[in-house]
Amino acid sequence: MNIAIDGPAGAGKSTIARLAAKELGFVYVDTGAMYRAIALYLLDNHTDIENEEELKTALKQIHINIVYESGVQHVFLDLQDVSTEIRSEKVGNMASKSSALAPVREKLLDLQRDIAAKNDVIMDGRDIGTNILPNAELKIYLTASVDVRAKRRYDELIIHGENPDLETIKKDIEQRDYQDMNRDIAPLKQAEDAVLIDSSDMTIAEVVDQIVDLANQK
Numbered sequence: 001m002n003i004a005i006d007g008p009a010g011a012g013k014s015t016i017a018r019l020a021a022k023e024l025g026f027v028y029v030d031t032g033a034m035y036r037a038i039a040l041y042l043l044d045n046h047t048d049i050e051n052e053e054e055l056k057t058a059l060k061q062i063h064i065n066i067v068y069e070s071g072v073q074h075v076f077l078d079l080q081d082v083s084t085e086i087r088s089e090k091v092g093n094m095a096s097k098s099s100a101l102a103p104v105r106e107k108l109l110d111l112q113r114d115i116a117a118k119n120d121v122i123m124d125g126r127d128i129g130t131n132i133l134p135n136a137e138l139k140i141y142l143t144a145s146v147d148v149r150a151k152r153r154y155d156e157l158i159i160h161g162e163n164p165d166l167e168t169i170k171k172d173i174e175q176r177d178y179q180d181m182n183r184d185i186a187p188l189k190q191a192e193d194a195v196l197i198d199s200s201d202m203t204i205a206e207v208v209d210q211i212v213d214l215a216n217q218k
Contacts (some may be wrong), residue, residue, distance in 0.1 A: 001026070001120045002135075003215060004128035007142035008188060009092070009176045010149030012199055012207070013124040016142065018073075019204065020211045021122040027068065029115050031125035031132070032095070033075045034108050036086035037064050039095035041077060049098050059107050066115070089157075089164075089172060096176045099126070100183035126180050129191035137218050139194035140211060148200045149173055 003026070005017050014030050021028035038059070042049060047058045065076040075083050085091070098104050112132050116123060125132065129139035144152075150170035157164040180188040190196060195214060199207050 001137050001215070001218070002116050002133050003122040003138045003140070003211070004133045004136040004191075004194075005122060005124040005140045005142055005211075006126060006129050006188065006191070006194065007124075007140075008149070008173075008180065009096070010153045010173050011142045011144050012152065012204065013142055016199075016204060016207050016211065017122045017124040019208045020215070023208065023212050024122070024215055025120070027115070027119040027121045028073055029066070029112065029121050029123040030073050030075075031108070031112055031123060031128065033073065033083070033086060034064055034066070034111070035095045035099040035104070035125075036091050037075050037077045037082055038062055038104055038107070039091050039098050040082055040086050042098055043091065043094050049101060052103070055101065056103050059103055062107070064108075064111070066111075087160075089169070093172060093176070096179050100179065100185060102185055105185060126188040127186035129194050130189060131186040134191075138211075138215055139191045140214070141190035141194040141196050142207070143196070143198055144200040146170060146173055146177070 005013050007013050014032065018028045041062050042058060045058060048054050063078050067074045067076060074081050075086065109132065112123065115121060116133055123133060129136055150166060150173055153169050154164050154166045197207060197210060
């Protein structure tokens with residue numbers, strides 16, 4: 001069984017998908033982490049993503065491996081576990097830009113579909129239900145207000161010892177929403193057969209319970 005969860009940045013997709021997968025005994029596939037791993041490489045190697053040949057050359061050098069340990073996904077870039085490094089705002093912003101490019105999406109498409117074909121999965125991202133897994137048995141569009149998403153991201157960064165600015169985070173989220181929803185390739189949108197969940201006034205546990213209930217109904 002495949003469950004697709006789409007939605008904008010900061011909606012809590014990763015946390016909720018991870019918990020729901022654990023509850024259901026499914027494999028959790030964080031596609032955003034894959035795009036972030038590519039973004040990290042592009043940043044570290046000062047790749048000009050507007051130069052298609054330079055981008056394609058860089059992508060050939062990138063080897064991403066997904067390892068699951070006790071149900072937790074670890075993302076390896078070549079032989080290095082980059083699961084922590086890819087969570088910075090800088091990498092997230094680059095991922096939003098680079099994930100809109102066809103060569104980047106093509107590199108990850110087969111990997112994502114192969115994992116889904118071999119496992120019961122919950123996969124989250126921007127275009128899972130509309131593009132990656134169009135035949136998923138259950139599709140969720142998870143969202144929340146910009147203010148709520150910004151505050152959640154702010155709290156997350158504080159916990160990790162950073163000193164973020166709430167207004168800057170809010171502007172970054174609004175910019176990423178615009179980029180994700182207006183890109184030419186696989187823009188963020190709700191699939192016609194997706195269930196809309198607005199988590200603005202819901203706890204994480206409430207959202208997880210709703211998704212698990214929907215999955216069990218299937």
